[in-house]
Amino acid sequence: xxxxxxxxxxxxxxxxxxxxxxxxxxxxxxxxxxxxxxxxxxxxxxxxxxxxxxxxxxxxxxxxxxxxxxxxxxxxxxxxxxxxxxxxxxxxxxxxxxxxxxxx
Amino acid sequence: xxxxxxxxxxxxxxxxxxxxxxxxxxxxxxxxxxxxxxxxxxxxxxxxxxxxxxxxxxxxxxxxxxxxxxxxxxxxxxxxxxxxxxxxxxxxxxxxxxxxxxxxxxxxxxxxxxxxxxxxxxxxxxxxxxxxxxxxxxxxxxxxxxxxxxxxxxxxxxxxxxxxxxxxxxxxxxxxxxxxxxxxxxxxxxxxxxxxxxxxxxxxxxxxxxxxxxxxxxxxxxxxxxxxxxxxxxx
Numbered sequence: 001x002x003x004x005x006x007x008x009x010x011x012x013x014x015x016x017x018x019x020x021x022x023x024x025x026x027x028x029x030x031x032x033x034x035x036x037x038x039x040x041x042x043x044x045x046x047x048x049x050x051x052x053x054x055x056x057x058x059x060x061x062x063x064x065x066x067x068x069x070x071x072x073x074x075x076x077x078x079x080x081x082x083x084x085x086x087x088x089x090x091x092x093x094x095x096x097x098x099x100x101x102x103x104x
Numbered sequence: 105x106x107x108x109x110x111x112x113x114x115x116x117x118x119x120x121x122x123x124x125x126x127x128x129x130x131x132x133x134x135x136x137x138x139x140x141x142x143x144x145x146x147x148x149x150x151x152x153x154x155x156x157x158x159x160x161x162x163x164x165x166x167x168x169x170x171x172x173x174x175x176x177x178x179x180x181x182x183x184x185x186x187x188x189x190x191x192x193x194x195x196x197x198x199x200x201x202x203x204x205x206x207x208x209x210x211x212x213x214x215x216x217x218x219x220x221x222x223x224x225x226x227x228x229x230x231x232x233x234x235x236x237x238x239x240x241x242x243x244x245x246x247x248x249x250x251x252x253x254x255x256x257x258x259x260x261x262x263x264x265x266x267x268x269x270x271x272x273x274x275x276x277x278x279x280x281x282x283x284x285x286x287x288x289x290x291x292x293x294x295x296x297x298x299x300x301x302x303x304x305x306x307x308x309x310x311x312x313x314x315x316x317x318x319x320x321x322x323x324x325x326x327x328x329x330x331x332x333x334x335x336x337x338x339x
Contacts, residue, residue, distance in 0.1 A: 095171040
């Protein structure tokens with residue numbers, strides 16, 4: 001399903017072939033370890049985890065925290081830019097009586 | 105109709121941020137102009153008649169009332185900063201922030217300006233006596249004072265007061281990024297960081313049902329606390 005989703009986005013050119021290939025690779029790796037979880041244990045052991053699943057959960061959690069914080073920073077930046085824009089407009093268009101009289 | 109600026113008041117610009125303040129805005133800005141001060145009314149995307157009323161007031165005091173308007177609401181901090189930039193552009197010598205909800209006494213303006221004019225301080229905060237406040241407000245403000253001290257290391261009598269006065273030089277040094285009510289604590293942080301001389305003057309506070317609905321309560325306090333914590337991680 002994930003592959004179909006990304007294939008559709010590739011067809012409408014919302015993502016590049018490179019991004020599509022990256023997601024295919026991620027899907028393959030996740031599926032591989034899903035069907036053969038024991039094979040991930042040596043890798044988990046290297047990082048001090050008992051099971052591959054534990055390593056996956058911790059990595060997933062770390063990734064989520066990173067994504068949420070990145071979004072927070074991005075939204076904060078967008079907010080600041082919007083405020084700067086609104087401020088610049090307000091100062092540029094300070095209300096003058098002669099403008100109001102013209103409108104009337 | 106307008107009283108001419110006197111030598112004492114002509115260099116003083118009051119920044120009045122207003123968001124949906126149609127009940128009080130005319131009375132406040134005309135009252136200030138009547139005393140000879142300059143007023144910069146920042147309409148912060150109000151949905152009510154605030155902007156039109158401010159324009160009517162400007163017609164009465166064209167040389168003292170200046171009106172700028174945010175096309176969308178950006179919050180108290182953003183409106184204050186806009187007003188301070190406008191005051192700077194108009195070559196203000198002293199900049200006073202003043203709430204538009206009618207909680208401040210216009211007669212307190214000379215009191216907060218005096219330490220600046222006497223060269224005793226760079227920034228003055230008008231401290232509201234907590235014993236005059238409703239209990240919920242005084243408790244929230246006490247907590248905010250404690251948090252301001254913990255986060256920014258400065259012990260002040262009233263960290264959330266909306267009546268503040270700055271010399272133009274001090275205002276130029278202060279860099280405000282908070283958009284909402286967190287701006288009050290951020291002013292204290294900036295005063296501390298920039299090592300500005302701070303003086304606190306006791307002011308009168310007028311509590312009406314309108315003013316009670318605004319300002320620092322428990323929810324606003326929690327929001328400010330969250331913002332303070334997140335600001336620690338700002339990159």
